[in-house]
Amino acid sequence: MIYPLLRDILFTLSPEKAHYFSMNSLKKICNLPAGRNVVSKMFAYENPALEKEVFGLKFKNPVGLGAGFDKNALYLQEIKALGFGFTEIGTVTPRPQAGNELPRLFRLPKDKALVNRMGFNNNGVSVIKKQLESWRNDLTASANFIVGGNIGKNKITLNENAWKDYAICFNELHELVDYFTVNVSSPNTPGLRELQQKDSLMKIFSELENINQRRKIQKPILLKIAPDLTKEQLEDIVSISLEINLKGLILTNTTIERNELKTPLAEIEKIGAGGLSGKPLKEKSTDVLQYLSSRLDNKIPLIASGGIFTGEDAKEKISAGADLLQVWTGFIYEGPGIAGKICKSLL
Secondary structure (H helix, E strand, C coil): CCCCHHHHCCCCCCCCHHHHHHHHHHHHCCCCHHHHHHHHHHHHHCCHHEECCCCEECCCEEEEEEEECCCCCCEEEEHHHHCCCEEEEECCCCCCECCCHHHHEEEEEHHEEEEEECCEEECCCHHHEEEEEEEEHHHHHHCCCCCCCCECCCCCEEEEHHHHHHHHHHHHHCCCCCCCCCCCCCCCCCHHHHHHHHHHHHHHHHHHHHHHHCCCCCCEEEEEEEECCHHHHHHHHHHHHCCCCCEEEEEECEEEECCCCCCCCHHHHHHCCCEEHHHHHHHHHHHHHHHHHHHHCCCCCCECCCCCCCHHHHHHHCCCCCCCEECCCCHHHHEEEEEEEEHHHHH
């Protein structure tokens, strides 16, 4: 009941300022004696019946927080305290990146949506590696919480050399994350979505799997795809997934479409380019989920992302074939209790 009022106050700030203010405030609370326990009791919902084992990992519940929320692995204990079963850091690139010019994140409250053109802003793999090492050394904070590493290429890296950037991040973070997601589907890095073509994907995944096989423990490698692919491109995804024994797919990233929005067209045009997320994405991402679920016939785990705000949204994704769920924009509009509410609804 309190969050709608708090949200109205936060929405007076720019989206990025509101994000860092909220998460830094939560961090201060969690750093207090018993702070994490207080936050967990307020927002999390735990029940052994929610546990799931997917691609060899045990998740305490199926509700995760998608990549882009905690790009630099700064808020892992806070995300865990809020009741999420897992999260993804990143997108991480080899070199630090400032991202695109401000403003680059926009709210569409009438649509319960966001438009972002962040551009893989992050501190670079070396800094994020140290942050993860510190997190892993706190055994109480890191226990029973799955962290994925979402990896990408630097903006200045040519597409023919993109596999090298993915390999660098994979090597550096291999001991510190539980699984990897290859991000070739963000619309905010020029040319990145071209890497969703079959030849490019095969090159990236073959290089990563070669590294993986040389390690004592192999990490699951997942692929995150766009919702804007044609049926022929989706068939390529099916073929690649089976050919390289992909451990999972995340469906989907943001869309470049702007169909049937309640926000006035003049405001949409003023915002400009970027990926649209939130409620308007739900149907489109669910269609991709249903299609690939039927084509893959449960051979590969699927993580649903796109338009998940409520327990009913979550159940719809699971019915469409999802094994796990990721929220992002729903967190902004529904508040810090979203994971607990969805978990409770799933039971």
